[in-house]
Amino acid sequence: MQTFDITIIGGGHAGIEAAHIAAQFGVRVGIITMPGIGLGSAPCNPSVGGVGKGQVVRELDALGGLMGILADKAGIQFRTLNDSKGFAVQSSRVQIDKDLYSIEAEKLIATISGIVVVREKVIEIKSIDEGFEIFTTERTYRTKKLIMTVGTFLNGKLHTGSTQTQGGRVGCEPSLGLGSLFCEIKTLPMRFKTGTPPRIDKATIDYTKLEEQPSDASVRNFHCLHEPFVRFSEQVSCYLARTNPETMNIIRVNKERSPMFNGQIKGVGARYCPSIEDKAYRYPDKNVHHVFIEPEGLNLNTMYPSGISSSLPKDIQQDYVRSIEGLEKAEILVYGYAVEYDVIDTTELSLTLEHTQFPNLYFAGQVNGTSGYEEAAGQGYIAGVNAALTLLGLDPLILSRHESYIGVMIEDLASNTRDEPYRLFTARSENRLFIREDNSLLRMFPYRSQLHLNTALDAYQRKFINAYEELMSFCDETMIPETSPLILEFSGEGDLQKLSKRMSVTEILKQAWLNPVLTLERLLGYHGVTVSLDLIRTVAISKKYDGYIKRSESQFERLKKMDGMKIDWVGISASKNISFECRQRIIRIKPDTFGQLKLIEGIRPATLAVVAAKAL
Numbered sequence: 001m002q003t004f005d006i007t008i009i010g011g012g013h014a015g016i017e018a019a020h021i022a023a024q025f026g027v028r029v030g031i032i033t034m035p036g037i038g039l040g041s042a043p044c045n046p047s048v049g050g051v052g053k054g055q056v057v058r059e060l061d062a063l064g065g066l067m068g069i070l071a072d073k074a075g076i077q078f079r080t081l082n083d084s085k086g087f088a089v090q091s092s093r094v095q096i097d098k099d100l101y102s103i104e105a106e107k108l109i110a111t112i113s114g115i116v117v118v119r120e121k122v123i124e125i126k127s128i129d130e131g132f133e134i135f136t137t138e139r140t141y142r143t144k145k146l147i148m149t150v151g152t153f154l155n156g157k158l159h160t161g162s163t164q165t166q167g168g169r170v171g172c173e174p175s176l177g178l179g180s181l182f183c184e185i186k187t188l189p190m191r192f193k194t195g196t197p198p199r200i201d202k203a204t205i206d207y208t209k210l211e212e213q214p215s216d217a218s219v220r221n222f223h224c225l226h227e228p229f230v231r232f233s234e235q236v237s238c239y240l241a242r243t244n245p246e247t248m249n250i251i252r253v254n255k256e257r258s259p260m261f262n263g264q265i266k267g268v269g270a271r272y273c274p275s276i277e278d279k280a281y282r283y284p285d286k287n288v289h290h291v292f293i294e295p296e297g298l299n300l301n302t303m304y305p306s307g308i309s310s311s312l313p314k315d316i317q318q319d320y321v322r323s324i325e326g327l328e329k330a331e332i333l334v335y336g337y338a339v340e341y342d343v344i345d346t347t348e349l350s351l352t353l354e355h356t357q358f359p360n361l362y363f364a365g366q367v368n369g370t371s372g373y374e375e376a377a378g379q380g381y382i383a384g385v386n387a388a389l390t391l392l393g394l395d396p397l398i399l400s401r402h403e404s405y406i407g408v409m410i411e412d413l414a415s416n417t418r419d420e421p422y423r424l425f426t427a428r429s430e431n432r433l434f435i436r437e438d439n440s441l442l443r444m445f446p447y448r449s450q451l452h453l454n455t456a457l458d459a460y461q462r463k464f465i466n467a468y469e470e471l472m473s474f475c476d477e478t479m480i481p482e483t484s485p486l487i488l489e490f491s492g493e494g495d496l497q498k499l500s501k502r503m504s505v506t507e508i509l510k511q512a513w514l515n516p517v518l519t520l521e522r523l524l525g526y527h528g529v530t531v532s533l534d535l536i537r538t539v540a541i542s543k544k545y546d547g548y549i550k551r552s553e554s555q556f557e558r559l560k561k562m563d564g565m566k567i568d569w570v571g572i573s574a575s576k577n578i579s580f581e582c583r584q585r586i587i588r589i590k591p592d593t594f595g596q597l598k599l600i601e602g603i604r605p606a607t608l609a610v611v612a613a614k615a616l
């Protein structure tokens, strides 16, 4: 019987991240994953990053994770989302070649001597005295710690029109039950659902009718040790198309054939990732929706039309796709479908993602009711690092929600019963002015140092932090006289007044109308100081937001005090001043403190105001 210290079931985005970090501690790691699916495969949108998610990838990268390295290697189009908005909500997004991503994941995992990859299907798991016994279709394994990352496979069922098949995703078997241990794990009463759009033959699209979106050479690669702007792969364009009244009408008149709306699918989908049916029926007045036409890979002949995921019958998918300008002759190579699956109740997990009722058992990824590769990878890292740390008798690694999006997500999961798939977005954080992409290295450095891994990454980070502190001091101490030719250059008409006195570089960077990054770059150039663009960005944006962040920190301190305040949930749930929906949620979670109440999904600010007013 083969034994591992840590076994991970599932080689998806959560599984490989868990295995990769755990193996850094010299423990024996096994990944047991179904045959026929490559490591880190992307069953849906072939992209990494995006709003709130780009931050997670950079946090992972600073912590020594895998996702940023793989996304750079497989990246075929780079963009910054929200680039017209503030730096805090800007996020990088990379279109990936999905085959290449998986090939790179296989290559990288194969180079790590402590990891064994087993391609077998797990059919039963039993709890034993010193861990778990895992039964696959072929043999039995023993492990001290077990991390479950089985994605959408738990009792998975696929739907296209009235056709229903058992499966974890198209072409894959489901995981049925997983045996006696799993009978005791609490799953949510409702199932979750996600869907994917039809894939289109790239040769049948008329690109002249679509808006081209080329790759942006100025977006920095994710991995901090990679050359910032040198790409590993050929860069290609994505395209923008739009639905129209005819598209939406085809979907609307076929409502009774939609599994999501005729009662066939009972699972709950993500509100923030709606299918084209959701858009058609929920927003009957809106006919124009963006459809991003994105390549799935350099050598693949399919394009992924983002924004029109569907489980409608094949003939309707064909009709609505062909109603879109530029797609009149489109041939569908793979039809869209939805998958329904079981998820566990994450309120039974601790902040290390260990199950509170079953020690040494961890859960990460889509099986926890989240949606998205980045969310899965972030959880995989936390489960993997903590399984390894506790095995070695070391302190756990818990990221604060105040300092990271990964921390926000884990705390949200552990504090709340989900009633819909969880996605990260910037509004989930109370501190989003601070938890930005540009300063992820600074934010993660104390956590990464706590692991004492001392690799090239740690050496790079120490050097970066020292240089950061030096440049911050330089900005405080260097005064620019009002007569400097630079001041004249920076001042537009009407602004000259504001720069009419001697100021420190820090004060200049805070001027509202100046782009802090370009300004610092020019100022440093003028003073003959050469530093990396990464450092310039981090310092310039930190200076710009300094005042806001101090204000938000003092608000946070006040909120932290309030969070500890005891509340009477029985009394609150009987209050007529609180909506029925909020009262139901309060009765289900039974929060003892204001902090717990605040974290309950769906609790409205008005409810918080009523409770706070009573308590103060």
Ligand SMILES: Cc1cc2nc3c(=O)[nH]c(=O)nc-3n(C[C@H](O)[C@H](O)[C@H](O)COP(=O)(O)OP(=O)(O)OC[C@H]3O[C@@H](n4cnc5c(N)ncnc54)[C@H](O)[C@@H]3O)c2cc1C
Residues within 6 Å of the ligand: 009, 010, 011, 012, 013, 014, 015, 032, 033, 034, 037, 041, 042, 043, 044, 045, 120, 121, 122, 123, 149, 150, 151, 152, 153, 154, 168, 169, 170, 174, 175, 194, 195, 196, 273, 337, 338, 339, 364, 365, 366, 367, 370, 371, 372, 373, 376
């Ligand atoms: C149809 C579909 C549509 C999706 N749409 C979106 C979307 O629009 N946006 C989005 O962000 N995300 C979407 N996703 C979700 C995205 O795929 C996941 O968020 C991400 O892959 C989750 O990573 P994971 O590691 O948790 O699970 P997965 O990547 O699914 O990996 C699970 C792994 O577990 C293995 N496994 C399962 N059961 C067993 C077993 N019994 N024995 C051995 N191995 C097992 C599987 O082989 C697989 O490798 C979609 C997924 C699907 C299937």
